[in-house]
Each structure stands twice: as structure tokens, then as C-alpha cells.
Amino acid sequence: MYGLYRGFHPTLTIADADLLKTILISDFHLFANRAKLNTYDSLWNENVFNAPDVHWKRIRTIVSPSFSSGKLRAMQRLMGDCVQKLVDYFEKTASGDGIFSPKEVMAGYTIDVIASTSFATETNANGTDSHGNSFVRNGLALFRMNPLKILSFLLMPRWVNDLFGVRIQFPDPPFRFFEKLAREIVKQRKEALNSKTQQSSSKNDFVQLLMNASVGEGELKDGDYSKLTANADNDVEITESLSEATSSKKPSSKQKLSDLEVIGQSVFFLIAGFETSSSVLHHIIFELALHEDVQERLSEDLQNSLKRFGGDTSSAEYFDTVMNGVPYLEAVVKEGLRKYPPLTRVERRCAVDGYKLGDTGITLEKDQHIEVPLWAVHHCEEYYPEPEAFKPERFLPENKHLLVQHAYMPFGMGPKNCLGTRFAYQEIKLCLAQVVSRFRFSATVDTPPVELSYKKSTLLLNSLPFTVRVSKRAF
Numbered sequence: 177m178y179g180l181y182r183g184f185h186p187t188l189t190i191a192d193a194d195l196l197k198t199i200l201i202s203d204f205h206l207f208a209n210r211a212k213l214n215t216y217d218s219l220w221n222e223n224v225f226n227a228p229d230v231h232w233k234r235i236r237t238i239v240s241p242s243f244s245s246g247k248l249r250a251m252q253r254l255m256g257d258c259v260q261k262l263v264d265y266f267e268k269t270a271s272g273d274g275i276f277s278p279k280e281v282m283a284g285y286t287i288d289v290i291a292s293t294s295f296a297t298e299t300n301a302n303g304t305d306s307h308g309n310s311f312v313r314n315g316l317a318l319f320r321m322n323p324l325k326i327l328s329f330l331l332m333p334r335w336v337n338d339l340f341g342v343r344i345q346f347p348d349p350p351f352r353f354f355e356k357l358a359r360e361i362v363k364q365r366k367e368a369l370n371s372k373t374q375q376s377s378s379k380n381d382f383v384q385l386l387m388n389a390s391v392g393e394g395e396l397k398d399g400d401y402s403k404l405t406a407n408a409d410n411d412v413e414i415t416e417s418l419s420e421a422t423s424s425k426k427p428s429s430k431q432k433l434s435d436l437e438v439i440g441q442s443v444f445f446l447i448a449g450f451e452t453s454s455s456v457l458h459h460i461i462f463e464l465a466l467h468e469d470v471q472e473r474l475s476e477d478l479q480n481s482l483k484r485f486g487g488d489t490s491s492a493e494y495f496d497t498v499m500n501g502v503p504y505l506e507a508v509v510k511e512g513l514r515k516y517p518p519l520t521r522v523e524r525r526c527a528v529d530g531y532k533l534g535d536t537g538i539t540l541e542k543d544q545h546i547e548v549p550l551w552a553v554h555h556c557e558e559y560y561p562e563p564e565a566f567k568p569e570r571f572l573p574e575n576k577h578l579l580v581q582h583a584y585m586p587f588g589m590g591p592k593n594c595l596g597t598r599f600a601y602q603e604i605k606l607c608l609a610q611v612v613s614r615f616r617f618s619a620t621v622d623t624p625p626v627e628l629s630y631k632k633s634t635l636l637l638n639s640l641p642f643t644v645r646v647s648k649r650a651f
Contacts, residue, residue: 177536183331185211187523187545188538191553193583195534199524199546200590201582204401206531207524208232208592211545214334217343218436219355223444224595236404236595237395238433239441242385243406243595248602249495250380251293255603256489258288259610265302266615266646274645275620278458286454287315289603290446295361296381311357314350319451321345323633346447358383358442362435382445386438390430401591406598445596452518453600455637457607459516460508462628463566465617465644470508470568475649477504478613489610498609499602507568509604513586515566517550520637522588524548550585551637559583564627618645 177195179188190196199207209228213221220226224235241247262285269276284301291297291311301312328337329345337343344351361383433441464471481502485494498505524546531540540546555563559580560570569575587594594600619625620643628639 177538182545185543185545187547188540189521189547189549191549191556193553193559193580195536196548196553196585196589197582198534200548200585200588200592203531204590204592205399206527207546208401209525209527210592211523211525212543214332215329215337215343216334219440219443220344222437223440225444225448232592233401233404234396234431235433235437235441236591237398238389238391238431239386239595240404240406241391242382242389243598245598247385248599249492251602252495252606253490254292254380255289255606258285258292259489259607261285261288261300261302262607263610263614266611267648270615270646270648274647275643276646277641277643278461279454279639279641282457282461283316283450283454284312285457285607286450286603287312289453290315290449292381293599294382294442294445294449295357296383297357310353314353315446315450317350318346318354318447319636319638320347321634322347326633351443354443354446355439358439361442362387362438366435383438383442386433386441390432393431396431404591405593406595448594449596449599449603451636451638453603455518455639456509456512456516456600456604459628459637459639460512460604460608461617461644462623462639462642463512463515464508464612465619465623466625467566468618470566471612471617474504474508474568474608475612475616477502478609482609482613489606495606498605502609503573504568505605505608507571509601509608510571510584511566511568514554514560514570514584515563516637517554517586518637519588519635520551521547521549521635524592548585548588550588553583553585556583614649616647616649618647620645 177188177190177192179186181187190199209232210226212228213226215221222231222235224232224239227235262281265281265284266276281302287301288299291299295311297311299309299311301309301315325342326345328340328342332342365384365387464474481497482494485491485497488494500506526540526542526544526546529542531544532538533540554560557563560583570579582589585593587597587600622643624642628642631638631640
């Protein structure tokens with residue numbers, strides 16, 4: 177633990193797994209909010225990430241069933257089409273010199289996934305005419321942030337930010353592009369529904385799922401926050417049971433998202449799902465290029481597990497095998513998330529005066545900030561011996577007993593962790609299953625020999641561009 181001031185706010189950084197469990201899970205009701213934003217935008221302040229207190233719980237409760245295993249499984253074909261575009265790109269690249277930038281290419285893949293699953297929009301971000309696509313162009317521009325704007329967003333009081341027009345940390349033009357796109361999609365879906373053409377009901381993207389989502393008022397009053405925790409292991413039970421619990425309610429007792437809330441969540445899902453999954457994938461590609469033994473074992477396990485499908489990636493059995501039937505794939509993904517958590521830290525805010533922090537002798541006051549250094553926890557030698565080494569074996573089933581509970585949180589922990597955890601695992605695994613079984617990655621003269629360099633002054637683990645070489649595998 178250590179303390180510092182972020183602007184005028186005293187902030188306590190805690191990396192102890194037991195204390196983090198207390199703050200993020202056991203006493204979550206006292207730490208449900210993040211830091212107050214020094215800016216206001218109706219879309220950014222009111223989404224499921226930033227909304228405070230009861231408003232957050234309302235949105236999270238209504239949105240959670242949209243991330244059920246059944247809803248995500250239905251997106252298998254959409255994600256599969258995006259994977260095929262990536263495979264086509266690697267086929268073409270491997271026929272040439274084979275050199276490519278994993279950061280750029282994996283960003284292209286995740287843009288394709290977000291476009292199809294969230295906005296029912298088809299893109300080909302790694303295609304030859306990709307930069308002519310406004311969705312791709314604005315998606316890439318969204319994370320070209322101005323450091324001075326970030327500093328003002330974090331530290332300046334709201335009246336200063338209002339004076340200079342700082343309302344979000346992202347560049348305004350691409351953010352407003354996606355706001356306008358989401359507004360137009362919602363408008364078209366409502367018009368289609370009102371005209372009784374029922375076109376909207378056939379859509380399977382997140383915009384439509386959010387428009388359809390509803391829960392009973394009793395769920396909103398339920399004080400059991402644990403129902404709202406989502407992760408790859410229990411997301412099925414939580415979201416499905418929440419949906420079932422509300423399906424029998426009378427229509428009059430249902431609560432739905434407003435149009436503005438649907439638009440806000442849609443734009444947020446784009447932002448949350450694009451850069452984070454891209455980051456995980458290109459970091460894993462980097463490690464596979466440096467560790468031939470890991471790459472060959474993963475490729476062999478994938479080929480042995482998937483060869484019976486004969487290239488058919490659309491079946492339910494294929495999906496189940498990729499998601500749950502290749503332990504080494506699971507281990508590689510989890511080790512990638514351990515060593516390279518997409519967010520370097522998350523934060524919470526104490527809701528009461530006089531909170532006793534375990535047996536530390538520290539007393540927290542109301543609105544005290546707590547920061548959770550995800551990267552530091554994942555690189556702590558006490559929790560992970562040889563933390564800088566890429567060792568997927570840590571997460572194999574036979575080594576589960578060696579892991580320290582509550583010291584692994586790439587998507588946060590507790591009721592306010594990332595709602596899209598299972599979506600991210602699905603997107604990453606479906607990609608790696610095809611790519612690593614078909615192609616081999618190796619270092620180039622421009623590949624960092626040991627570790628990557630990163631952009632500073634950002635909460636995202638944003639590495640500087642690098643190259644690797646891709647070649648076709650012989651079958």
C-alpha cells in the first residue's frame with residue numbers, strides 16, 4: 177500500500193489480495209462508485225462504467241441478461257466471419273514477406289467484431305480499402321488521445337473543463353460519429369417496430385439486445401450484488417438465472433433502458449471492447465513469436481482438438497470445444513491477460529466516514545479514493561513466481577491449487593467488474609483457435625527481443641507498434 181494525491185484527492189493504492197477482496201467483494205456496497213468525473217457528458221457519465229449508485233445498479237441489472245451464454249453463443253457466426261477475414265489477411269500476407277504489425281492487425285479484427293456484434297455493420301478493417309470505411313477510420317481515431325486533454329479531464333475542476341469544452345477524454349469527432357451512428361440505428365429499429373415490419377426483432381446485435389432488455393422492478397430492489405458479477409466461469413448461471421427470474425414478471429412491472437441509455441451503453445461497449453481485446457491479442461502474438469515451445473504446443477493441441485470438425489467452425493460442438501475443451505488455449509489466454517491486463521488500474525470511492533481498513537490501522541474517510549493496480553498485482557512475485565516470464569502452465573487445471581485467490585483480475589473483480597468478460601474470452605479464443613492452428617509467428621529484426629515499450633500517461637496498457645512474421649503451417 178502507498179498513498180498519493182491525485183490533484184487534490186488523497187488516493188490509497190492497495191495491492192494486497194485479501195484487502196482487495198474485502199473492498200471489491202465483501203464490502204462492495206461501501207465502494208460501489210468510481211471517482212467522480214470532473215466533466216459531464218450525457219452519454220459518457222451515464223453509462224454502466226461511470227454511472228453512480230442506484231443508476232448504475234439499474235443499468236447493470238437490465239443489461240446483464242444481454243451477456244448471457246445463450247445471447248453470446250448466438251454471435252458465433254458473426255465472430256466467425258470476422259475470424260475468416262483475419263485468416264484471409266494472414267493467407268495473403270504469408271504469401272509475401274510475411275511481416276505485419278500485430279497491434280494494427282488485431283485492432284482491425286476487433287473493429288470488425290464490434291461493428292458486426294454491436295451495430296450490425298460489416299467492415300473489413302484489414303482489407304485493402306479499409307481506410308475508406310468511416311467506421312474503421314473513426315474506430316482507429318478514437319484512441320488517439322491528447323495528453324493535455326487527459327490531464328485536464330482527470331485533474332481540473334468541472335467548471336474549468338466546461339469552460340474549455342472538455343467533456344470526454346476521447347477525441348470529440350470520432351466519439352460523436354459513433355453516438356450519431358447509435359442514435360440512427362435505434363431510430364431505425366423503433367420505426368421498423370412501429371411499422372409492424374418486425375425487422376428489428378431479427379437482429380442479433382447488442383443495440384437490439386439492449387432495446388429488448390428488461391427486468392422486473394423486484395430485481396432492481398434486490399440487495400444481492402453478487403448476481404451482477406460476470407466472469408468466464410459463472411457468467412452462464414448469473415445472467416441466465418437473472419433473465420429467468422424476470423421472465424415471469426407481468427409487463428407492467430418491467431423496467432427498460434431509455435433510448436439515451438441504449439445509445440450510451442452501445443457507444444461504451446464499442447470503446448470497452450475494441451482496444452482492450454485488441455491489446456490482449458497482439459500481446460499474445462508477441463509472446464508466441466518469442467516462445468516457440470509455447471506456440472508449437474498450442475498449435476498441436478488446437479489441431480488435435482479441432483481436426484474432427486474438418487474446417488466447419490459454425491457448429492455448437494466446435495464452439496464448445498474452443499471455449500471449454502482446449503485447456504492449453506485457456507491457459508495461454510489467461511497468462512496473456514495476467515501479464516498484459518488491458519487496464520493497468522481501476523478505482524473505487526469510499527461511501528462512508530470512518531471505514532476501518534482491515535487490521536492495517538488505516539481509517540478511510542468518505543470520498544477517499546482507492547486505486548487497484550491491476551498490472552502490479554499480476555506482476556507481484558508473492559502471487560506469481562517469475563512474474564515477467566510468460567508461463568501458461570500457471571493456469572493449467574493441475575496447477576490451480578498454486579494460484580492465489582483474488583490475485584487475478586484482468587477484468588476487475590466483484591459486482592462492478594467488466595460485464596463483457598465472457599464476450600472478450602469468446603472473441604479472443606475463436607480468433608486464436610483458427611489463427612494459431614493455421615499459421616506460425618516468428619520474430620523479425622524489428623521485434624523487441626525481451627519486452628515491449630508502452631505509451632505513458634494512459635490507463636490502457638498501450639504498447640508501441642512492433643512487427644512479427646507470419647508463415648503458413650504445413651498440414
